[in-house]
Amino acid sequence: MSAHTDVQLGEAFVAPGVNAAHINTVLGPRGSAAETAWATSLATPSAGHERFVVIMRPGVPVQPFTVFVSKSVPVDDRHGRLIWGPAQAGVAAGVADAVAAGTIAAEQVTDLRLIVAVWVNREADDAEAVYRNNRLATATALANGRDRRPDVDTVLKTRGRIHNPFFTPADGGAPGTEPRAEERP
Secondary structure: OOOOOOOEEEEEEEOOOOOOEEEEEEEEEOOOHHHHHHHHHHHOOEOOEOEEEOEEEOOEEOOOEEEEEEOOOOOOHHHHHHHHHHHHHHHHHHHHHHHHOOOOOHHHHHHEEEEEEEEOOOOOOOHHHHHHHHHHHHHHHHHHHHOOOOOHHHHHHHOOOOOEOOEOOOOOOOOOOOOOHHHOO
8 A cells, every 4th residue: 555545446347157256345554434434334234234354264354354245135044155155255365365466565464454345146056166256356356456447548448338247238338329418317
């Protein structure tokens, strides 16, 4: 982290299909807005969106201290186990991978706080794939945050090819298809 108030935002989506991982990260130093958000998130759970400290194994929290925020409401015990088991383990491993790779400086981990928002599809059916995809997505999101990716040029170049796993506009989001002024809210 370059400055004491530096907060890094990251995003990554890994793999197609029901076992895909979508991760959002907020990483920042103690004393920053990231730490305030970290503590607030952990202290104010909401129904169905569990928040907990990510562990490597019981009694060994990953460093930097990481709060897991589920973007998925568990629909049944099987889905809940995929969130709390392989998705959490993948996040822990992805954070550790980022430290091992130097994405997060090892000497700074005790002074940082990390929030990881995690989505697990209710139809996910392969615990090992959920683990692998969340591991890679977490490490990738952290690298994207560090590197400030994507840059604005990439965003503007992608403007004409908008899609996500749940929707692709018929016009592809091509420039020139924006709502007219009278159609905008």
